[in-house]
Structure formats: structure tokens, C-alpha cells
Amino acid sequence: MDAVQSKERQDFGEDPVACRETSHYQDEYIEGFVDKWDELIDWKNRAKSEGDFFIELLKERGATRILDAATGTGFHSVRLVEAGFEVVSCDGSPEMLVKAFQNGQQWGHILRTVQVDWRWLNRDVHGHYDAIICLGNSFTHLFSEHDRRKALAEFYATLKHDGILILDQRNYDAMLDVGYSSKHTYYYCGSNISVYPEHIDDGLARFRYNFPDDSTYYLNMYPLRKDYTRRLMKEVGFQHVDTYGDFQETYRDAEPDFFIHVAHKAYQETDDE
Template sequence: MCQNDDTIVPRDLYKEQYSPEFAGRWDELIDWQRRADAENNFFQGILKEHGAETVLDIACGTGFHVVTLTADGFDVTGADGAPNMLAQAKENAQRFGMDDLRLVEAEWTRLNEAFSGERFDAVICLGNAFTHLFEESDRVRTLNQVYRLLNEDGIAIIDQRNYDAILDNGFHSKHQSYYLGETVHVSPEEMTEEILTMRYEYADGDVHFLSLCPIRQDYVTDLLKDTGFSSVERYGDFAAGYDFYEPDFVIQVAKK
């Protein structure tokens, strides 16, 4: 597992991989309505449980959670390091009549510069985005930035693919929780302990790739605790008390 600083991919590779063409088709993979149905207000419930009102989404992508959480009354700011995804988020926000939605291009390791003097009740990093970081020092630095951006008793929510299941048992996906589009076939192109490159093939033959770091659940939990978070709760495909290898995605909720 890529836990050290022996960089095997360029730090900004994700920006290149999220090309204008891929960003423009990302929502075919997500399927906003089916995604909302699958989540069943899970994140809204977590945020309300912790009394969160202000939310910073540091991996807003094409804007699904920024738009849906804003529609549900949260004060949300969206950020992303991939300009093409951010451009798509702006288009989606306008489509939902949210022209004034705050969307910021920001690198994770420099969040305190992008949001100088600001604090939030919750910082979220969803869509398996945290695994774009291949260097442990970048993961540590990012979590420290997140921690400092939180109000007292604030929460960080981070999710990831269940890489434990993928690395130990091979890739499979129920396609019941996250990537719900029916016109995209998702499969691993390259899979080692150090890198997982996913292939996204659309029905018309268009193909795109994303390179990800297959970090394990317990490792992320330990990172969060080492950052200073007082407690960490885990969910598998939105359910507590899950079987370790069963869910496609694991969500970790860390309280400051």
C-alpha cells in the first residue's frame, strides 16, 4: 500500500485525468437521482446529528453534494483542485438556480490559504477523492489543514473505496451506493498494492482512466486519530456495523 513518500505518480495527475471530456461525462457515471436515492439523506443526517450548519466540501467534483446539501438548508462552500470538475460544478449549480453558490479552486495541502481565517462545522471529502493522494506526507498535511479549518466539535467526513476487499479478495462492485449510472462500465486496468488504475468505458466506446492509491480502512482511521480527532466512526455503504469486506465504500466520520 502506498503509505510512504516514494511517489509513483505525478502529484497533479488527477488534474490531467479529469479532462474536459471526462468531467463533462462524470454525471453519467454518478446518476444524481439514483445517487440521492441510495444515500437516502445519510450525510444530511450525520451533519444534523452533529449540529453542523456550515460545510466545506473540499472535493466537490461536479457539485452533487454541494447542490443537494445547499438545497437542504446547509451553508455549503465547494472546493476542488481539478479545474475541469469545478467548471462542471458551476454549470450544475446554475442549472439548479444556485448561481451564487461559492465554488473555489483549491489544493488540499493549501486549504488554510484558500480559506484564511474561516472555520466550518464540517469538512467533507467524498467520492473516493482522498485516494488521489499518493504520498503519506500529503495525506498528513491535508488532514492537518482540515483539522484546523474545523470549529470546536466539528466533524470531518471522508470516504473511500473498500480497498481492503479489492486488494485481498479482488475487485467487484454491487453498484448500489455510489456509481449508479447504467451506461458506464467500471473495471480495474491496473491493480497492485501501490496503485489502482480504474477504467471507465462508456456505452459509445469513450474510455477514461483514474489512478488511485489503495489505502486501507484502518490506516485512514489511524491517520485521523493521529491528526488529533477525538473519535472516529465508520460506516459501510451508509450502514453502521458492517462486515469488513462487504461494502463497496467505507465512510469515516471523525470528530474534533
């Protein structure tokens, strides 16, 4: 942890486009970047844009105990605690967890934070949950299919028998097939901040984040295709997956900035699957 906290600059090696390792994300979320993350999100505008989508989704399914598996700086954890849910806040980045805890305190809450690696989630998180949320495009930090399957299997095992996994991702299909565009309406609502993929191919989406103070940071992520993610969820045991585009049930595939998958552990009779 000390090694991560002491880093002042991101380091992707001599060839940043060749940096495609799951564990590297810890070196990407350095203190300077994490300190600017809330500036990128803009909590007030983010809350306004997504409304009560996740809160209502969880309430409709009777969920009370929630695992926020990618809490980041704590935005959704705080919102869910405020809405009356019992929340455990996890992240693989110690820098993010420190910031999330501080943000929770500012809202008058003591967040229950745990540093975890999803691939060994049940080693560090005990008990079962009504729902797991994995938001903020976080799942795309996993670069190998083995890692993705292992993480999903850990999520599955951590859920109660009728639990749900809510996982989101950028619309990489559109980026790969059509080209990048973003409304920045729902997720990254900060002003005067540019976010765009500096490089994208079938195995890497390298995003560049430019801030008003002329600082620049990068994230290397795997460009998950929507149907591939849905298939993996079902192959690890989830019985049914609903997918929303920018919080809407109906959409044209190229239009949404983000897809939100709701994977059900319990069997459901459906007409379309």
C-alpha cells in the same frame, strides 16, 4: 489552468502504472471525462441510493457551515444547499468546478466555488467550518503519506473546535485481499457504464471507465486501507472516528463498496477506543 483545459486526451506517460504522483489528478480530469461524470454518477439514482445519510448526519451534530472539499460536479453541494446548509464548494480540478457551477445554476443556486489544493487549504479557504466533507473516493488521489498527513492537518485546522470531517474511500482492503467486485448500488449508478481496476497493487489502483459511446478514461489512485486511514486521522489529532460500510453501522469488512469515516475533532468518551 489553460493548459489543463486545452488537454483533449489523458496522458499517463509511457508506463501508466508507474504514474503515482498526487498532482497528476489535474491532468486526469480532462474536459471530455468531466462532461461524462454526471452520466457516471446519475444524480437521481445516487440521491435515491444514499438517501439523507449525510444531511441527517450533519443535522444531528448541529452543523450549518459546510466545506465540500471535493465537490466534483457539485452533487453533494447542491443537495446540501437545497437542505438549507451554507456551503463552500472546493475542488482541485478547474474543469470540475466549472461543471459544478453550471450544475448549481441549473438547480437555481450560485455555488461558492474555490479551487484548492488540500495540502495548502488554509491558504485559499478562510474561516472555520462545522464540517468538512471529502467524498467520492477523492482522498485516494494523494499518493504520499506526507501529502495525506498534510491534507488531514489542514482539514483539522479548518474545522471549529467541535467540527467533524466526513471522508469516504473505496473498499481497497477487499480489492487487495479478495479481489474486485462492486454492486454499483450507492455511488456510481449510471447505466451501461463499466468501472473496474485494470491494475491494482499495494501502491496503485488504476481504474478504467468505459462509456456507452466507446470512450474510455482512467484514474490512478492510491489503495488506502481502512485501518490505515483511521489511524492517520487520529494521529493528526482527531479524537474519535466512526466508520460506516455503505451507509451502515454494522457490516462485514469485505462486503461494502465504500467506507465512510466520520472523524470528530472534539473528545468523546467511548467504550471501544
